[in-house]
Amino acid sequence: MLVEMKNAGVRRGGRWLVRGVDLAVRRGEIVTLVGPNGSGKSTTVKTAIGVLKPDEGTVVRARGLKVGYVPQKVSVDWTLPLTVGRLMQLTGPLRTDAMTEALEAVGIAHLVNMEVQALSGGEFQRALLARALARKPDLLVLDEPVQGVDFSGEIALYQLIRELRDRTGCGILLISHDLHVVMAQTDMVVCLNGHVCCRGTPESVVRSPEYTRLFGSRAGETLAIYRHHHDHTHLPDGRVRLADGTIAEDCGDGHNHHAGEAEKDLAAERHDA
Numbered sequence: 001m002l003v004e005m006k007n008a009g010v011r012r013g014g015r016w017l018v019r020g021v022d023l024a025v026r027r028g029e030i031v032t033l034v035g036p037n038g039s040g041k042s043t044t045v046k047t048a049i050g051v052l053k054p055d056e057g058t059v060v061r062a063r064g065l066k067v068g069y070v071p072q073k074v075s076v077d078w079t080l081p082l083t084v085g086r087l088m089q090l091t092g093p094l095r096t097d098a099m100t101e102a103l104e105a106v107g108i109a110h111l112v113n114m115e116v117q118a119l120s121g122g123e124f125q126r127a128l129l130a131r132a133l134a135r136k137p138d139l140l141v142l143d144e145p146v147q148g149v150d151f152s153g154e155i156a157l158y159q160l161i162r163e164l165r166d167r168t169g170c171g172i173l174l175i176s177h178d179l180h181v182v183m184a185q186t187d188m189v190v191c192l193n194g195h196v197c198c199r200g201t202p203e204s205v206v207r208s209p210e211y212t213r214l215f216g217s218r219a220g221e222t223l224a225i226y227r228h229h230h231d232h233t234h235l236p237d238g239r240v241r242l243a244d245g246t247i248a249e250d251c252g253d254g255h256n257h258h259a260g261e262a263e264k265d266l267a268a269e270r271h272d273a
């Protein structure tokens with residue numbers, strides 16, 4: 001167990017921001033917090049990693065736990081020139097090999113000397129991810145890692161997050177308020193609304209009445225579509241690794257369904273069924 005919260009609550013200004021949170025992240029596990037704006041997601045992760053203290057309940061972290069945290073808001077002085085390499089070292093010195101390794105892991109090693117301002121939304125999020133990864137955390141905590149990222153970039157980023165988990169074995173606690181894409185990449189979903197409103201596997205959560213009440217009945221419908229994206233991995237040489245580990249020339253249905261084209265995906269889904 002990397003971190004475990006039991007009945008945790010945080011109170012500020014005479015009001016409970018969250019209450020009754022039970023949550024655990026194990027090594028190699030991806031736990032996603034979903035919930036509307038202001039439902040206490042950031043408060044919960046900050047409490048999990050010790051930035052905030054719970055006013056009731058307990059939070060236990062593994063001894064010597066190393067946390068890599070990407071907050072929702074990053075304070076960068078955009079008026080000053082800042083390269084990706086410098087951004088990586090803002091919070092402390094880093095060996096060049098560790099920096100290169102982390103940038104390679106997120107696919108932006110070639111951008112090390114680029115000005116941060118010139119990065120695309122997706123590249124910036126990858127740079128933040130690399131910064132958190134560089135110190136080889138046991139627990140990676142990502143507060144909305146797809147901000148400023150377009151739809152297909154979002155799919156790619158969540159896929160990358162899962163690959164990082166597979167490769168490093170770290171635990172991941174992530175926040176998302178649009179859960180369509182992330183759902184397929186997570187082991188456990190905890191749905192917050194000031195308290196834990198429901199929890200479980202992505203499939204069970206989207207079917208639960210509490211979730212439907214919070215997000216509307218259409219919210220669950222997309223899960224099947226996105227699941228489809230993740231039954232195979234696109235290799236750099238253009239071939240595809242299928243779910244059973246075999247390598248194929250394409251996804252098996254002749255469709256390129258990685259462009260966020262939902263209709264095509266639905267067709268492919270039916271075709272596979």
Ligand SMILES: Nc1ncnc2c1ncn2[C@@H]1O[C@H](COP(=O)(O)OP(=O)(O)OP(=O)(O)O)[C@@H](O)[C@H]1O
Nearest residue numbers: 012013017035036037038039040041042043044177
């Ligand atoms: N220090 C504080 N004092 C008082 N209220 C606070 C404090 N920090 C957060 N809040 C309030 O607590 C609630 C939960 O905030 P939190 O940032 O955890 O929500 P969130 O689910 O992460 O929201 P979002 O999706 O908008 O990022 C909000 O209503 C917020 O205004």
